[in-house]
Amino acid sequence: MNILIVHAHPELKSFTSALKSEAVEVLRGLGHQVEISDLYASDFVATASASDFADRTNPEYLVYALEQRNAVARHTLSADIEREIERVKQCDLLILTFPLFWFSMPAILKGWIDRVFVSGVFYGGRRIYDQGGMVGKKALVCTTLGGREHMVTEGGIHGDLKGMLRPLLQGTLGYAGFEVLEPFFAYHVPYVEQSARQKMLEDWKALLLNIDSRATLAMPSLADYDETLAPRAKLVG
Amino acid sequence: MNILIVHAHPELKSFTSALKSEAVEVLRGLGHQVEISDLYASDFVATASASDFADRTNPEYLVYALEQRNAVARHTLSADIEREIERVKQCDLLILTFPLFWFSMPAILKGWIDRVFVSGVFYGGRRIYDQGGMVGKKALVCTTLGGREHMVTEGGIHGDLKGMLRPLLQGTLGYAGFEVLEPFFAYHVPYVEQSARQKMLEDWKALLLNIDSRATLAMPSLADYDETLAPRAKLVG
Numbered sequence: 001m002n003i004l005i006v007h008a009h010p011e012l013k014s015f016t017s018a019l020k021s022e023a024v025e026v027l028r029g030l031g032h033q034v035e036i037s038d039l040y041a042s043d044f045v046a047t048a049s050a051s052d053f054a055d056r057t058n059p060e061y062l063v064y065a066l067e068q069r070n071a072v073a074r075h076t077l078s079a080d081i082e083r084e085i086e087r088v089k090q091c092d093l094l095i096l097t098f099p100l101f102w103f104s105m106p107a108i109l110k111g112w113i114d115r116v117f118v119s120g121v122f123y124g125g126r127r128i129y130d131q132g133g134m135v136g137k138k139a140l141v142c143t144t145l146g147g148r149e150h151m152v153t154e155g156g157i158h159g160d161l162k163g164m165l166r167p168l169l170q171g172t173l174g175y176a177g178f179e180v181l182e183p184f185f186a187y188h189v190p191y192v193e194q195s196a197r198q199k200m201l202e203d204w205k206a207l208l209l210n211i212d213s214r215a216t217l218a219m220p221s222l223a224d225y226d227e228t229l230a231p232r233a234k235l236v237g
Numbered sequence: 238m239n240i241l242i243v244h245a246h247p248e249l250k251s252f253t254s255a256l257k258s259e260a261v262e263v264l265r266g267l268g269h270q271v272e273i274s275d276l277y278a279s280d281f282v283a284t285a286s287a288s289d290f291a292d293r294t295n296p297e298y299l300v301y302a303l304e305q306r307n308a309v310a311r312h313t314l315s316a317d318i319e320r321e322i323e324r325v326k327q328c329d330l331l332i333l334t335f336p337l338f339w340f341s342m343p344a345i346l347k348g349w350i351d352r353v354f355v356s357g358v359f360y361g362g363r364r365i366y367d368q369g370g371m372v373g374k375k376a377l378v379c380t381t382l383g384g385r386e387h388m389v390t391e392g393g394i395h396g397d398l399k400g401m402l403r404p405l406l407q408g409t410l411g412y413a414g415f416e417v418l419e420p421f422f423a424y425h426v427p428y429v430e431q432s433a434r435q436k437m438l439e440d441w442k443a444l445l446l447n448i449d450s451r452a453t454l455a456m457p458s459l460a461d462y463d464e465t466l467a468p469r470a471k472l473v474g
Contacts, residue, residue, distance in 0.1 A: 010286050011299040046283035046344040049247050062248040063427065065383075103408030104341060107283040107348030114338050129394075146302075150467050157366075157457050157466050158412075164404050171340030171401060190300065220394050229394050230387050 001032045004091035008039045008098040008109035015189050015197055016144045019204055020097040023142075026208045035087055039108045045080060046111030052078045069120040077118070084116040093138045093211070094178065096168075100145040103164040113172055122176040126229070131222045132177025139178035140214070141169065142204065144186040152187075161185060174219040181214040238269045241328035245276045245335040245346035252426050252434055253381045256441055257334040260379070263445045272324055276345045282317065283348030289315045306357040314355070321353040330375045330448070331415065333405075337382040340401045350409055359413040363466070368459045369414025376415035377451070378406065379441070381423040389424075398422060411456040418451040 005023055009016040020036070027034050037044075050056070053067045055076040071077040077085070088094060098109050105113075117123070122133045143165070145152070152161035162169065165183065173180045184207055186200045207214060226232050242260055246253040257273070264271050274281075287293070290304045292313040308314040314322070325331060335346050342350075354360070359370045380402070382389070389398035399406065402420065410417045421444055423437045444451060463469050 010301060013298055040284075040286065046348060047277075048338070048343060048345075049277070061250055064247060101285070101351050102347075102354070102412075103404035104347065106285060107344045107351050108285075110339075110341065110347045111283060111344030114344050117339070148465065150465070155468065157462050157468070158408060159403065163400065164408060166396065167340035167401050167404070171395060175339075175395075225394050228385065228387070231392065231394070 001027075001092040002090050003027050003032050003034045003093045003095065004037065004087050005034065005095045005097060006037045006039065006109065006112060008096075008106050008112070010040050010106075012041075014099070014144075015186065015200075016097055016099050016142075018197075018201065019142055019144070019186065022201055022205060023095060023097070023208055026205050030209070035091070037084060037087060037112075039112055042080075044108055044112060045115070046108045048111065048114040052081060052115060054078065065119040068118040069124070072118055072120045081115050081118070084112065085118060085121060088116065088134070088137075089121075091137060093140065094173075095140045095142060097142045098144075100143050100147075100161075103158070103161075105168065113168075117172065117176055126222060126227075127177075128175050129177065129220050129222055132175060134173075134177035137178050138181055138216075139173040140181045140211070141165065141173075141183040142186075143183060144189045146188060146190055149185075149187045169217060170219060174217065180217045180219065181211070182217065238264075238329040239327050240264050240269050240271045240330045240332065241274065241324050242271065242332045242334060243274045243276065243346065243349060245333075245343050245349070247277050247343075249278075251336070251381075252423065252437075253334055253336050253379075255434075255438065256379055256381070256423065259438055259442055260332060260334070260445055263442050267446070272328070274321060274324060274349070276349055279317075281345055281349060282352070283345045285348065285351040289318060289352060291315065302356040305355040306361070309355055309357045318352050318355070321349065322355065322358060325353065325371070325374075326358075328374060330377065331410075332377045332379060334379045335381075337380050337384075337398075340395070340398075342405065350405075354409065354413055363459060363464075364414075365412050366414065366457050366459055369412060371410075371414035374415050375418055375453075376410040377418045377448070378402065378410075378420040379423075380420060381426045383425060383427050386422075386424045406454060407456060411454065417454045417456065418448070419454065 007020045024034050048064055050062050053071045056067055057070045098105055150156050152158050154160045169180050224232055244257045261271050285301055287299050290308045293304055294307045335342055387393050389395050391397045406417050461469055
């Protein structure tokens with residue numbers, strides 16, 4: 001497989017970075033090609049803006065998704081975005097490794113999505129979910145957090161973490177057509193002993209060694225929705 | 238009231254910007270003080286990084302939240318962050334106006350939260366929700382999107398939009414102690430006629446004129462959780 005790891009942690013020696021390095025080692029050991037987009041190391045631009053387009057269709061009024069679509073067709077996207085799009089296109093499996101910031105991605109990773117998941121390639125009109133641009137590829141989210149598991153479950157104080165990540169898991173990765181694997185969460189990281197972190201690294205390694213059997217998240221199927229994306233009436237009985 | 242509007246849209250003439258301008262006019266007309274943080278106009282730095290701290294406690298290993306806490310105490314946060322913290326501290330009502338990017342905030346606004354909602358001021362330890370640093374202030378989210386309402390409701394193709402925004406509504410604003418008002422959503426904006434946009438502006442104006450009676454979202458109360466933030470057993474009968 002071709003694998004792309006997109007990594008977003010500001011500290012090189014962090015546990016999140018250790019999870020990323022472990023993935024590189026294990027996956028290369030299995031014979032896979034592994035590319036890494038280390039967003040902090042490359043000082044990736046987080047903010048989607050007019051300057052992402054060398055040659056705008058409408059210089060008077062910015063509709064970001066429309067300019068994406070045109071810039072893809074005319075190859076006038078900024079070079080950093082072009083490079084990342086190519087990396088995603090080449091991969092069979094996309095892995096995102098990041099610490100949870102405010103129950104979602106650090107802004108630098110959100111910006112990678114805002115800028116790289118361009119209209120016309122990743123999605124467009126009804127080309128979403130099982131009709132999305134990335135159909136045939138898998139995606140895996142690996143997140144570290146300070147909270148304990150009981151705080152981020154259904155009925156816990158903050159509610160279910162997978163639900164909190166729905167904008168990413170379903171609204172972004174699933175939407176673009178990726179088959180989304182069950183995410184990996186490392187809880188309470190800054191507060192646990194080294195042995196507990198070692199155990200989490202081993203769990204992560206075991207997951208990667210058995211990635212083919214990792215469960216996937218259910219996503220909508222376009223066949224169940226009409227041309228306005230309203231649910232089709234179901235025949236009963 | 239002192240009101241802070243944090244605005245994140247790359248196009249000055251966008252409908253989202255019109256909603257922001259309408260809010261400024263209506264709220265000033267009511268006699269309120271209104272400050273605006275226009276993140277695109279001020280080229281706000283989105284990425285939380287080591288360079289946010291002039292004088293690190295631990296230059297060898299970055300724990301962002303710990304450095305936030307120390308920098309607040311020593312007044313060594315970068316000037317843009319200090320300014321935004323002061324603006325939030327001064328306000329009674331915080332309004333966020335932004336277009337939905339991938340079912341959440343544009344990265345520039347996520348970065349405003351990552352960098353400005355500092356540990357030790359907005360939250361800390363068990364100082365969250367009704368014990369959070371921003372208790373006594375209100376927050377209102379105003380979001381524009383391309384999708385139609387039926388696509389982002391319970392049972393719709395993408396699921397409930399308020400649920401998608403839970404990382405912001407509960408996990409950020411509620412977590413920090415804000416009383417979170419029912420959000421305002423403007424649907425299908427790029428595709429509707431001018432008259433429909435005018436109607437949405439009027440709905441927004443009516444909301445603002447009656448902001449005191451806007452419903453609020455339920456949030457956890459710390460009294461219901463023990464010292465590990467696990468739910469306390471409830472006495473029944």
